[in-house]
Amino acid sequence: MKNTKTILPVTATGLSVFVLAxxxxxxxxxxxxxxxxxEQQMAQETAAYLQSVAKGDALWHDGSLGTNGLACGxxxxxxxxxxxxxxxxYQTNLGKVGTLxxxxxxxxxxxxxxxxxxxxxxxMIAMESYATYTHRGVAIAPGKDEQHGAVPVYGGPGYPxx
Amino acid sequence: MKKISRRxxxxxxxxxxAATMFTGILAPTATSFFGYGGIAEAATRKIKPFTFAVLxxxxxxxxxxxxxxxxxxxxxxxxxxxxxxPDMVLYAGDIGQSGKEAELLKGKxxxxxxxxxxxxxxxxxxxxxxxxxxxRGLFGDEHWSFDHNGAHIIGMNSILVPDFWSMAGLTPxxxxxxxEELECHRCGLxxxxxxxLEWLKKDVKNLSADTPVVIMTHSPLWNYYxxxxxxxxxxxxxxxxLSKFEKVVAIHGHVHQVVYNKMGNTxxxxxxxxxxxxxxxxxxxxxxxxxMNRVDPGDFEDGLGGHTLDVxxxxxxxxxxxxxxxxxxxxxxxxxKL
Ligand SMILES: [Fe+2]
Ligand SMILES: [Fe+2]
Numbered sequence: 001m002k003n004t005k006t007i008l009p010v011t012a013t014g015l016s017v018f019v020l021a022x023x024x025x026x027x028x029x030x031x032x033x034x035x036x037x038x039e040q041q042m043a044q045e046t047a048a049y050l051q052s053v054a055k056g057d058a059l060w061h062d063g064s065l066g067t068n069g070l071a072c073g074x075x076x077x078x079x080x081x082x083x084x085x086x087x088x089x090y091q092t093n094l095g096k097v098g099t100l101x102x103x104x105x106x107x108x109x110x111x112x113x114x115x116x117x118x119x120x121x122x123x124m125i126a127m128e129s130y131a132t133y134t135h136r137g138v139a140i141a142p143g144k145d146e147q148h149g150a151v152p153v154y155g156g157p158g159y160p161x162x
Numbered sequence: 163m164k165k166i167s168r169r170x171x172x173x174x175x176x177x178x179x180a181a182t183m184f185t186g187i188l189a190p191t192a193t194s195f196f197g198y199g200g201i202a203e204a205a206t207r208k209i210k211p212f213t214f215a216v217l218x219x220x221x222x223x224x225x226x227x228x229x230x231x232x233x234x235x236x237x238x239x240x241x242x243x244x245x246x247x248p249d250m251v252l253y254a255g256d257i258g259q260s261g262k263e264a265e266l267l268k269g270k271x272x273x274x275x276x277x278x279x280x281x282x283x284x285x286x287x288x289x290x291x292x293x294x295x296x297x298r299g300l301f302g303d304e305h306w307s308f309d310h311n312g313a314h315i316i317g318m319n320s321i322l323v324p325d326f327w328s329m330a331g332l333t334p335x336x337x338x339x340x341x342e343e344l345e346c347h348r349c350g351l352x353x354x355x356x357x358x359l360e361w362l363k364k365d366v367k368n369l370s371a372d373t374p375v376v377i378m379t380h381s382p383l384w385n386y387y388x389x390x391x392x393x394x395x396x397x398x399x400x401x402x403x404l405s406k407f408e409k410v411v412a413i414h415g416h417v418h419q420v421v422y423n424k425m426g427n428t429x430x431x432x433x434x435x436x437x438x439x440x441x442x443x444x445x446x447x448x449x450x451x452x453x454m455n456r457v458d459p460g461d462f463e464d465g466l467g468g469h470t471l472d473v474x475x476x477x478x479x480x481x482x483x484x485x486x487x488x489x490x491x492x493x494x495x496x497x498x499k500l
Contacts, residue, residue, distance in 0.1 A: 068228060068229070069225055073344065074221075074438055075459075080443070093460045106459075111459060148444070149444030149445075152387075152445065153389045
């Protein structure tokens with residue numbers, strides 16, 4: 001396997017379903033129909049998304065969100081145990097049914113003694129991008145109290161395949 | 163301050179599961195580990211029983227009154243209060259976080275409060291700022307061995323990686339920064355290297371096969387999850403050198419969790435940190451019953467702790483995890499037979 005950090009799996013089926021939906025919308029004469037995007041446009045969108053993942057990766061690891069030297073990566077390598085596929089759910093530390101973003105802020109403010117991010121900020125979205133990207137392909141399990149070790153990564157320089 | 167803990171609330175599935183899962187299948191015994199029907203046990207030379215303590219992975223920061231300072235102090239106090247007092251303390255690496263001398267010095271000052279002798283090996287967090295210079299200045303040799311009550315005890319530096327920094331033109335600080343990330347993408351797999359293998363060969367050459375051997379490394383001597391360097395690439399060579407012994411007990415830090423394995427004549431146990439716990443990586447555990455519960459992130463001490471290892475006359479070891487919080491399923495709490 002390759003170092004999956006560098007590739008985004010846009011599947012052929014996902015693509016054709018989208019194109020089909022776009023064509024159907026046009027045939028139906030829907031006012032919100034968009035013309036099918038070009039490959040170049042889609043590549044740009046993918047790049048924008050991956051940029052958000054990369055930004056999240058950096059914030060996850062550089063400790064800049066906290067004040068005590070800790071980074072999310074200290075305790076959540078590869079995004080593990082952030083369990084993005086389980087949210088929203090009841091989380092005891094939040095004391096209610098909450099969202100992934102609320103829990104991200106909880107970990108910023110409690111174990112890392114930092115300032116919470118605005119929920120709609122670019123940084124918060126990047127954090128969510130990284131957490132979900134490291135769990136791509138994992139079945140969503142809302143409400144489930146489960147710990148997930150993130151998607152296994154075997155590739156990369158020096159790292160053998162299984 | 164602590165209201166209802168997350169674990170109390172959720173009734174933690176692990177615990178509930180553990181209760182049913184483990185009835186009848188208690189921690190395996192030394193005989194079942196080796197499958198020799200007790201031959202291994204009988205063949206190992208009788209020694210004078212002893213207890214030693216193990217601490218690891220304090221990850222101290224060069225920040226005043228950092229919470230991790232207190233956790234190492236707590237573990238040291240805990241060991242000092244034990245009666246009878248353990249004969250010695252082994253420390254399995256990652257005293258510091260960023261390899262700074264100030265971190266290592268802070269750690270040494272705390273460890274010096276131990277009322278028994280202690281021996282240390284380096285972890286990657288101690289090392290890659292100055293390639294172990296400050297560490298060696300404070301703690302001495304990176305590998306060592308000594309005899310105690312008839313057992314042979316070995317410590318080795320298992321975190322040596324091939325040079326990834328010179329070609330990339332990294333500063334020492336950048337090099338350390340990369341190694342600080344568990345999932346360092348460009349650091350490669352680590353091991354003890356040929357020099358230490360040669361040393362190990364000589365070190366055990368004149369020991370008889372019935373000598374009980376304890377070996378401590380920072381990383382596990384088996385391929386657990388290479389992505390996080392939960393491995394030692396030349397572990398097979400180490401195990402081959404030690405294969406002449408009836409029984410070897412291997413202990414390792416770095417994983418910040420309870421984990422267990424056996425490889426031929428060797429039983430291996432992972433250690434709790436005094437900084438933060440790690441979730442289990444996305445691979446199957448070889449002994450899934452020997453694990454810790456999930457951690458309550460609202461309780462900073464949860465997932466942390468120290469250890470004592472009891473060694474009997476027949477070299478039946480028992481690993482006792484001394485978790486700060488209520489972390490361990492009952493079978494682990496009773497002590498893991500090594
Ligand atoms: Fe560590
Ligand atoms: Fe380590």
